[in-house]
Amino acid sequence: MTIIQFTNVNKYYGDFHVLKDINLTIQSGEVVVILGPSGSGKSTLLRCINRLEDISSGELIVDGFKVHDKNTNINLLRQEIGMVFQHFYLYPHKTVLENITLAPIKVRKMNPEEARKGAMELLTKVGIPEKANAYPSQLSGGQQQRVAIARGLAMKPKIMLFDEPTSALDPEMIGEVLDVMRTLAKEGMTMVCVTHEMGFAREVADRIIFMDEGRILEVGTPEEFFNNPKEERTKLFLSRILHH
């Protein structure tokens, strides 16, 4: 079942053409990894899905919602999409537990006790139930990002978006975050990930999308993409990142 569909999507920042004629269909349960050099529009593409960025033209339908339509109640769609950011953006004035339960209590009107129970289960899942009452500043980067993933999952979303989730982490902490993402992928979560983790992309992705200068240049399985890239630009990219 199609859950995300970009049709002829373009986006401009002023005169700058960030996304060029994007056509992309993502199925429910699919894990899609977006690769590409910096400035290629990967993050922008991702951020269009929950309308953190508006598209300039074309159609974007996510979980049945017309994201391109100004009249769409975007808050309803956003309840179905969890998002994890490069810099975590946990709420520093709230405890780990409060970070996770805020949206379920305020948006879903969940009973607070029930929300806390759900949050504890998620914290167990990401491996840090003992940090429930800590503040974000007391956690390592890897722990903060795992809390951020738990926060994203707390609304029981249909889609999870990851915007370079390991790029701000110490190398030692990348593994623990990728492990959580791997588990999610196995459970059948629909995931769209912008990342530079080639190992993760190769192992977990159902499809890889390669972008350059605002265009999708190549789409394929990890097998095809890494072993037999078609485009010259893709070959260059891979040679640079795999043999440095």
Next chain:
Amino acid sequence: MDFSFLEVHKEDFIDGFLTTLSVSLVALVLSLIIGTIIAIFRISPLAILRAIGTAYVEFFRNTPLVIQVFFFYFGLASIHINLSKFFVGSLGLAIYTGSFMAEAIRAGIQAVPKGQMEAARSSGLSYVQAMWHVILPQAFKLIIPPLGNQFINLVKNSSVLAIIAGTDLLYAADVAIANYDVTSVYVLVALLYLVITIPLSIGVNYLEKRWAKKG
């Protein structure tokens, strides 16, 4: 120093002190509400709200408080809207101080990383919910020192009430100096203002330290 005036005017000073304290408290709460609303107007994506916010700040910040209070008291009375001195004092102070608070609060909101709003909105919170639960609590922690200055200015500015015979502290002094030693009277008044403002300073410092620790 000759505090013999207290034998006659003790009640006036107690009343004056309580009036100053209560006008200040009411105005403080009101000015925080006004300041927050105007600050949000100032950064609104809607041009009309931004214009209203800017007009408010520029007008009330750049005209003397005395004139604003005269307007609310005498100006409105001339068109048969008679407001109590207490009401005029609190409202005038709140409207005036609110313009300064709005600027401090706006700076605070803008100092919160943009990603905080994005994280909150992407979880499905509305703009107002995100402001209330995520952005404003962080903004206020950042601006405790300038906000504290405004609180203290507000208490001192409440002396403007005396010019419309508002029975505040300064008015009690104005009454007492008719027959007694001027210096002693004003020393007492100054001390009584300090009784309000010093604990306020200490409270603000305490909050600043406590919140700095929690991060």
